């Protein structure tokens with residue numbers, strides 16, 4: 572693992588909406604094959620940051636480089652190519668209810684890779700369902716799957732375009748503790764198998780601890796705490812960071 576190769580480099584990034592300053596000079600790196608956990612209260616600006624990363628919003632100032640390219644300066648075609656390298660795994664799995672698992676997986680593939688044969692498409696779908704441990708669900712409808720299974724299929728579908736960066740949006744939200752553990756393991760297995768670099772947005776500190784190499788806590792528009800779980804949380808002196816820890820491990 573080459574820890575030092577940066578896939579994302581954010582410098583002094585600022586973004587406001589009218590008087591509301593959301594990002595006030597954010598600095599952050601994501602290294603190749605790293606799992607970086609991003610924590611922050613609701614409304615702290617995590618989604619805004621991700622949207623700037625994929626070119627859905629533009630910063631007011633500062634720099635957002637992905638694979639060395641300043642996202643805000645990319646032409647439409649290059650931006651589309653960049654987006655294909657970034658897989659977004661949505662909180663609600665975002666499966667199409669009227670399609671089978673196979674059709675859900677086929678959809679992004681057929682849309683984005685026109686030259687694949689039926690056999691290649693099937694092979695890719697089967698390989699990914701295998702790697703998330705759910706080959707038997709291929710002909711099932713999303714309504715027949717559990718919450719944890721839906722999340723796994725959502726991850727498999729995101730992986731089908733071979734993204735280099737995975738964005739996990741609250742991957743364990745709404746799951747029981749055992750299924751959370753399974754999803755956390757899946758996040759680690761995905762990195763191992765597909766060599767992805769990942770940003771895991773979560774409020775769940777068990778997920779953060781199990782999946783993250785580094786924690787980044789977004790506080791008042793900046794990343795104030797950066798380090799391993801042990802460095803950031805157990806002995807935090809900042810009350811804002813302490814409150815995350817207390818909420819997850821003491822009050823729950």
Ligand SMILES: Nc1ncnc2c1ncn2[C@@H]1O[C@H](COP(=O)(O)OP(=O)(O)OP(=O)(O)O)[C@@H](O)[C@H]1O
Pocket residue numbers: 588591593611612613614615616617618619620
């Ligand atoms: N397009 C927009 N126009 C105006 N305000 C916006 C826009 N997008 C986000 N905001 C504001 O920016 C702030 C940060 O929002 P953001 O969605 O990034 O929060 P978040 O940290 O992702 O929260 P959550 O954990 O609830 O998803 C919020 O106050 C939100 O209302």
